[in-house]
Amino acid sequence: MSPSLDLAPVFGYLAALCTTVAFLPQALKAWRSRSVGDLSLATFLLFTCGVASWLMYGILTVDWPIIAANVITLALAGSILVMRVVFGRSGSRD
Template structure:
């Protein structure tokens, strides 16, 4: 494996894993008051566009990484927009 591939895998891993602590914190605390819904909306759209781009190019690293990031960012956005009751219901189901 060459250095370019190793750096690409490292970047993909960091991008994907970076959302997991935030998503888990939301499930545990049910608190999204400090998060910006517009930022997560833009971020989610960005991941969707990268996923579409990857699909159009047939680039599996882009497809996998951005597909996973899209799911995690969309979950965080959904929880940010959800009511307290909805957050509790979702969090209870995931715990």
């Protein structure tokens, strides 16, 4: 009889990797261009709050894929949010 392979953590880390790395190109582009006026402030504010909540959930449930993904995603999305506020167009409303 072969040992059972638990694939849940594999898919958890794969999902964490994909969704986290997805923000890296946007963060790099925003940093290099200093152009973030077209990004919705409301969207990134809500998204960053959601990621922080997922991180807290991961910590409370000791779910390492969720913790790992959301620590990095919070840093990337948070940096985009900060750049949106700092580099954003003055007078922009959204």
